[in-house]
Amino acid sequence: MADNKSRELSIKVNVDISKALTGLKALQREAKKAVKELRELESSSQALRELEELISK
Template sequence: MTESKRVLSVSMSTPATFGELYVDITETITGLKALQREAKKATQALRELEAAQLAVVE
């Protein structure tokens, strides 16, 4: 098992029944990091726009 997978114990219909669920989260983490980068870029662009609008008003 690689570091990008997690093991979850899942309770089924009876308390004595358990299973393991292997989840590959590599692509999910990569996608979330990309989303975070884009959000930071958008936030920076909004700050720059706000600063430009304030400069025009003054």
């Protein structure tokens, strides 16, 4: 029969992720800028549609 003794294994891993975090933060900043620009574009588009509506009346 199989031996039912309990065994443990511990592994310690050290990983330098500072460059990855820096890259992710830069990506987040750019994504926030893009969202801001898209909101401004949406607002401008809405204003243009409203102006066209007024002109066509």
